[in-house]
Amino acid sequence: MATKLRSQTWFDSLEYYAFARRAYIRSEGLSRQSFFGKPVIGICNSWSELNHCNIHLRTVAEAVKRGVWQAGGVPFEFPTISLGEVFMRPTTMLFRNLMAMDVEESIRANPLDGVVLLCGCDKTTPAQLMGAASADLPSIFVTGGPMLSGDYKGGKVGSGTDMRKIFDNYRTGQMSDEELCEFEGCAARSHGHCMVMGTASTMTSIAEALGMTLTGCASIPAPDSRRLAMAELSGRRIVEMVNEDLRPSKIMTREAFENAITTSMALGGSTNAVVHLIAIAGRLGIQITLEDFHRISKSTPYLANIKPSGSYLMEDFFYSGGLPALMRNILPLLHGDCITVTGSTIGENLKDSPCYNEDVIRPLDKALNTEGGTLILYGNLAPNGAVIKHTAASEHLLQHRGPAYVFDDHEHMLADLLRDDLPVDENTVLVLKNAGPHGGPGFPEWGQIPMPTKLLKRGVKDMVRISDSRMSGTSFGTVVLHISPESAIGGPLAAVQTGAEIVLDTAGRRIDINIPQAELDRRLAAFEPPKPHYTRGYGKMFLDHVTQAHLGCDFDFLHGEAK
Numbered sequence: 001m002a003t004k005l006r007s008q009t010w011f012d013s014l015e016y017y018a019f020a021r022r023a024y025i026r027s028e029g030l031s032r033q034s035f036f037g038k039p040v041i042g043i044c045n046s047w048s049e050l051n052h053c054n055i056h057l058r059t060v061a062e063a064v065k066r067g068v069w070q071a072g073g074v075p076f077e078f079p080t081i082s083l084g085e086v087f088m089r090p091t092t093m094l095f096r097n098l099m100a101m102d103v104e105e106s107i108r109a110n111p112l113d114g115v116v117l118l119c120g121c122d123k124t125t126p127a128q129l130m131g132a133a134s135a136d137l138p139s140i141f142v143t144g145g146p147m148l149s150g151d152y153k154g155g156k157v158g159s160g161t162d163m164r165k166i167f168d169n170y171r172t173g174q175m176s177d178e179e180l181c182e183f184e185g186c187a188a189r190s191h192g193h194c195m196v197m198g199t200a201s202t203m204t205s206i207a208e209a210l211g212m213t214l215t216g217c218a219s220i221p222a223p224d225s226r227r228l229a230m231a232e233l234s235g236r237r238i239v240e241m242v243n244e245d246l247r248p249s250k251i252m253t254r255e256a257f258e259n260a261i262t263t264s265m266a267l268g269g270s271t272n273a274v275v276h277l278i279a280i281a282g283r284l285g286i287q288i289t290l291e292d293f294h295r296i297s298k299s300t301p302y303l304a305n306i307k308p309s310g311s312y313l314m315e316d317f318f319y320s321g322g323l324p325a326l327m328r329n330i331l332p333l334l335h336g337d338c339i340t341v342t343g344s345t346i347g348e349n350l351k352d353s354p355c356y357n358e359d360v361i362r363p364l365d366k367a368l369n370t371e372g373g374t375l376i377l378y379g380n381l382a383p384n385g386a387v388i389k390h391t392a393a394s395e396h397l398l399q400h401r402g403p404a405y406v407f408d409d410h411e412h413m414l415a416d417l418l419r420d421d422l423p424v425d426e427n428t429v430l431v432l433k434n435a436g437p438h439g440g441p442g443f444p445e446w447g448q449i450p451m452p453t454k455l456l457k458r459g460v461k462d463m464v465r466i467s468d469s470r471m472s473g474t475s476f477g478t479v480v481l482h483i484s485p486e487s488a489i490g491g492p493l494a495a496v497q498t499g500a501e502i503v504l505d506t507a508g509r510r511i512d513i514n515i516p517q518a519e520l521d522r523r524l525a526a527f528e529p530p531k532p533h534y535t536r537g538y539g540k541m542f543l544d545h546v547t548q549a550h551l552g553c554d555f556d557f558l559h560g561e562a563k
Contacts, residue, residue, distance in 0.1 A: 271482070501513070
């Protein structure tokens, strides 16, 4: 047990402000006995009406408070900024680091002994993990959970993934305005984050795999009553963690990060996990590289039959046993002795975690793929690396060469893709520049370049697309992402011109432009950077300090001391 509660240095000293703080706490209707000398637990809430994924977190917070009171602590809920992926422009990734700073400083500046963090939407989970790692007070996560499965004309549909397919049907005249309107009401029919294995489901699963949630937390659907029961239990547990002084730095070790990468690969998780895990680890001074992802992917089978790479949805995953069942299947590949917020090890937590449907959660000997879902590429276009989610790609395109058609920016791309005379075919490689951390700005989800309308009308469903941007974890297709260094700072992608031959060789782990090195060098020497998007405020700070994709896109001044 901690020798003295951190919060008591705010409330129990000889200075005037200790008296004033006690008085102002009592102005909230609390008696002195309700808070003085007891663990003070912050509930860090990313609720917002501009974030549909997290809109139920006020109710979740009430359940956490019940647990805190039951265990003898006193809860105080506080807000931070909330990042709603669908609503914010140009991307929530621009503000992930800002939210992480908000979380860290809110925890550090207030009289808190421990914190429960409520998250769900894509960037809220990594931002809170980054902030909690930096603050390093006893912390436990309660994720918001996925939506209920969508249903349209008797068939299950997944938000994001099936929405993209349906919208392509609408673009090509295969669907009426009325049908599209009906589908809008069927695709996302409850609160919670996307119910496919997109970035939100990936990152909440990673929070559990890291050991930062109670066992089984990540998979419970948002409207399920067990979500609130889990929140209550988490409120009870954080008080015990304060007494044990169990901090994120003791849980999120290098071995825990390897467990998280392994779990993400078995899930067929989002490529965005690569960027986020590197950033979270960096806050703790732990160096995770792209080669760690490649090494673990090569030895981890893909087991979760969930869209966009598989056939089912997160609700099916939960009913089949959820993340504990999947992690038990891969326990031989995990560091089973890693401690978690439960106070027990991963191995101890998973020993009684049955699977109820082996088509949804495959055993090791019936894997969907012998390797994980993410492949790391290099080459003369990506000297610092790039990623491709090859389990969601078209197999016939994984070895491909074809002429480039280049879009210099996002708006140019959107306009051109509608042209019936666009000079492309199924062999063309679509290339998007200026969509990375600086170029976007903020590293937006523009990488799944929409299929050209003229090709959709011909029945072409996929083609090779490359960029220095990200894509939503709900996306699919043969898409090379996170090319580093990015084009806006003079990376090799800046030298690509329409007509140049692009070679994708996933077997050799390469993405290249087929021109002489001397010509590539000449073009890059003549490169002139675009005008910066920001000259003041947070935007300028982002441009001045953000690292490249292969380093996690965190701010250079927020990295922890190397271990």
